[in-house]
Amino acid sequence: MTLIAILCIYAALNAFVSYAQIRFLEKERKQKAQILSEEEYQKAANIGIENEKFKIFSNFYSLIINISWFSFGFLYLKELFINENSRLENTLFLLAFLLITSILNLPLSIYESFIKDKAHGFSNMSVALFIKDTLKSLILMVIFGFLIIYALLFCYDFFGEFWWIGAFAFSFCVILIINLIYPTLIAPIFNKMEKLNDEILLDKITHLMQKCGFSTNGIYVMDASKRDKRLNAYFGGLFKSKRVVLFDTLLKALNERELLAVLGHELGHFVHKDIIKALFNGALMLFILFFVFAHLPEFFYEESNLVGVDAGVFALLFTLGNVFTLLFSPFLNALSRKNEFAADRHGANVTSKEDMKNALIALAKENKAFIKTSQIYTFFHLSHPSIYDRIKALA
DSSP: OHHHHHHHHHHHHHHHHHHHHHHHHHHHTTSOOOSSOHHHHHHHHHHHHHHHHHHHHHHHHHHHHHHHIIIIIHHHHHHHHOSSOOHHHHHHHHHHHHHHHHHHTHHHHHHIIIIIHHHTTOBOOOHHHHHHHHHHHHHHHHHHHHHHHHHHHHHHHHSGGGHHHHHHHHHHHHHHHHHHHIIIIIHHHHSOEEEOOOHHHHHHHHHHHHHHTOOOSOEEEEOGGGTBOOOOEEEEOSGGGOEEEEEHHHHHHSOHHHHHHHHHHHHHHHHTTHHHHHHHHHHHHHHHHHHHHHTOOTHHHHHTTOTTOTTHHHHHHHHHHHHHHHHHHHHHHHHHHHHHHHHHHHHHHHSOHHHHHHHHHHHHHHHTOOSOOOHHHHHHHOSSOOHHHHHHHHO
């Protein structure tokens, strides 16, 4: 079957890229340590190898699930939900598909949180918190998933032959709304947010943002450490909802100047309008995806048992979307890496090159990330350059 062949080729390509990265890491860990200490260098390489092995397993696990959907899963849901092919029936069909897929992927999340990440000292996740997070995610999926799917199917019915243009416009609006409300309404559902109470640091961050013309409704600290020890910070939201969010782990691991360098990096994305560029690139890719899936040959529906199901095109998009986006990923990743280098230079300018370098090294140490990646892995998967390349570019 053509669809299964496409899925197998996709899984094989991902497995090959991960295998190439494993071979690269095995070779590099035999070399003299750079940037990190010998112990940190070896540990980061070993974690990188384990992560890639887990990715290979995850890819083939997903392959089996998707083949099962094409072979008998969609047929079962069709018999269960589709009678008159109404909008409500199709909404329930697609929602059931998403819920079942999420539940089938739970074993991977459980292994990652409670075995793999705990073994390396990353995860602080408790069983109670994991169950709580999972239930919240499923409830949000049911509520918002139902509304979004129903609206997409309305576009399918209302716009006729050009349904995909209406569906694209609606989907892009949903993405904008999610970006708008995420820091103030969605993120607090999972994490506690408190305003930064260090007055000296707050003044310095505020001054830094004012120099860049960045306005925000607050600088917040998120209790990320209750789940994970890794470091991060982000600027969330759009327009007046923009919010600076610092992981509590980041505040503990970096000194003041290193933290300002990291924030300077994030502000660099704002100054260079990278967020707008990313939204435009995302919109373009989404437009192409909807166009492609609106014009799929009939055998896609025949082989997946989706003939006569209006929601079939969206089921195929959710199942095969990653295959098609892989074609765009190298181009988008290359643009993203270029933007990251420019943002690093901006971060270095607001403090110093040394502070930016030290911040990158601290991130690598705390996140136990290996400092280098193979060229093929970078080409397909990396939206951020390796730590080694970023430090080298700042020299």
